[in-house]
Amino acid sequence: MTYKVLALKWRPNNFDQIIGQQHITKALKNAIKFNRISHAFTFSGPRGVGKTTTARILAKELNSVDDINSSFDIIEMDAASNRGIDEIRSLRENVSIAPAHGQYKIYIIDEVHMLTKEAFNALLKTLEEPPEHVVFILATTDAYKMPATILSRTQRYDFRRLSIDDIKKQLMIILQSENKNFNNDSLGLIARKADGSMRDALGYLDQVINYCEDSIDLNEIQNVLGVISDSSYLELFDAICNKDINNVIKIMNNSINVGGVSVINFISDFNIFLRQILYCMIGKKNSDNMIDVWIKNNKNIGELDVIRIMELLMKLENKIKFIDHPDLALELLMIKLCKLDNVIEISEIIKQLNHNDENINRLIDDSSNAIDKGAANDNVVSEQNNINKSIDGSNDAINSSIEDILDDNIKNTSDDNASDIVVSENNNLKNLNDKNIDNILDATHTDQQNDDKVKIDAIKINEKLNDIIDFIDDKNSKTAGFMGDIEILDVNDTDIKIKINNISKFLYDTLLKDIPLIKDAFNRCLNTDHNIIIIKGTEIPQNIDKEKKIKVDKEHPLFMDALEKFEGKIIK
Template identity: 40%
Template sequence: MSYLVLARKLRPARFKDLVGQEHIWKTLINAIRSDRVAHAFLFTGPRGTGKTSCARILTKALSCHSPVDFEPCNACENCLEINQGIATDIIEIDAASNRGIEHIRELRENVKFSPAKCRFKTYIIDEVHMLTTESFNALLKTLEEPPAHVKFILATTDHHKIPTTVISRCQRYDFSNIPVAEMTVFLKSVVQKEGIAISDSGLSIIANSSSGGMRDALTMLDMLISFSGDQIDDEKVIRILGLNDARELDSLMEAIIAKDVAKVITLFQNLVQKGRSITRIVIDLMNIVKDLSLVKTVSQEELKWHEFLPDQFALYQRLAERVTIGTLQQYFQIIMEVEGQIRRSTQAKICVEMGLIKMCSVESLAGIAEIITALRDSGKKKSPITS
């Protein structure tokens, strides 16, 4: 049997399988239960969070011969045909490759024919934001008043590109990024089933790197399995996912705090030589400064939601002790300036280098709270500002 990637093998088959989207499927189940299912839906949200999967589950739930608690049974003829993608009443249109008016005209012609087997004829229009304006306009009328046997499910990663006239004719569901904790629990169940040995921290590194998209997380896991087999240690995860760069950026920040200009410039040039984009480096530095500010002001307990690489939290704590909040704010200010400059300049690398040198010369500027504490401690009555 040919190998099926995890993201396809594990396509959610029931509403309950949709991790992190409870707010959506509970509402859908309620609508089915009360027989108040809309005729047009818009599923919007980041990539790989379950929009297409949910569209298929909804179609199955509406046409299943023996639903269980309003979930599709995944065993009847209709469910099986929809799962295999061969149900003639379910028409999936990829708007990215069928943008033109002729496809919508064809759709308008065909909606009037009743479904052959399923309860509803369902049109799932994926990447719907790619349709041309002409196509959107041609769709409007049908979308507003389709025949009773027709349902529309539009899916998109970018609802801003959809005309409001279309959005207002649909019931809109916003898919969220899947929270790291929930994704980690899910990935754990996957590796257990697949017989893969990987630590919890390894899994949370994957979940964290996926930016909330389950498809991306499963693709990373696939890649790790093909590189390292069924034993995946944390170091491999870090190396294969290219997170070593994160460590090099941490060293860069450490050198800035140590005001070691020569080291800062060498580390920066190494990153650039390795092909790391300058814009990316600047964004990553911004993130590190933000993280250091968080570590400085919020307790580890309260930072539970934030994922760090192994040893990274301890490093950030050490670094955060060596700078004041004021200094971190000045770093941020400088990086923001650099970010603006590199967008306008043809000499992005020099702009960043100048910014880095400037960061190395930031004099510790105590935050107002720190000044007040220091004053209180030294028993001074008069503020230095008014003196």
């Protein structure tokens, strides 16, 4: 007997065998039960999740047949290879023919988004006025490529990616039926590699069985599929958190150079693993006890630390295809991750500030009580002065410490996360007090603008003159062209007086009409609020004295030579 691959051997034959699409199978079963059958369906979703299989099962249920290959009333069509208008015209001619045996004539069109525009237009006419005995089932992985006029005339069902647990359960059933030994970790690797596709998972399982024969081993799966186990990723993450650069580079090189894992897959899978850790940290249940144990033993690592690492990995993943040496880029990123400090939220800083303030107040109260009791007045006064000096000194240290902290962390904080400012943990934080809270909060608002008007003078205006002209040019290029020769005459608290040279009276009058635009440009670029007064300067000369021009020309040393050579003469 010819061997059948697992994807065909274990292909579902009824709605109950379809995995992970209960929201669709239940709706279709009820539609058949209550005889509410639409004339057209659209099945959309990722590859390998059961679109075509569901279409075939629906066709069998509608016509009550066991094998659609033996039915003349069920026609399967691949739009990728039959995408032209001629094929659709032939289909339109055949839809008018009544079914031979079944109740419906059913057309299953796979990869329907591959049809040409003309073919879609031809199909649209049939969908607008379908015969009662015809049912269309359109399957596609890219529903957005289909015309909206087609989608609006069909019942659309969106298929979902299968979860890792659903894939693992099905693989377990298959392996038990095939009498193969396995462990849960190995099935988890296959399910993760399949990325939500049951067909891909069965293809990988076929490959693994051929390699491992009777017993499926975790290490052998890693070699066959080029994937890394969760335990290896956990070891890598632990080394990053402990800032163990040597171990980080060792694990990474073993995975890429020895294990043969591509850099892009390494980054992608590591991010998926970090997502599991993040879910566990925020309280979501996880099937991997190994991760739960690690989190309990590493309380110093928080959600923000994991998020920051994931963001850096995703940035590199987007850029990796443009880099000539991706392995080198990954090494540099891993070293950078080891150098990152843990992060602390503003609320935690404020708590530490309040705690430090309480300690200082307690010292002051103790010294005040000693004064009230009359004990060693001179010494107490001296102690009080020392406390005040230490507080003043600590304030200076605090201010410089805060500036350093904020400079380092605001640079490392992305614009997307500006609302969730985090500050690197620093030993100087224990010296902070309430007086510096405002400084911290002011520094974290990166988009804050200074409302105070800038004191300006002619030098300041000349420095910003190009920006002012550019601003005017964006609004009105003609007005900007008239302001080519500007001279700043006077600047006071309310007015800016400028002179425009080399401008005719007509252009000057035109320019005065645009005073509001010019005022807006000056005030925006200078961050001020002044009135603009324009004075007309020198006027463009309209006529040139021809006699003077000729006189100047005669004085040129080449003039007479040219006149003699070309036998010319001066008319006037």
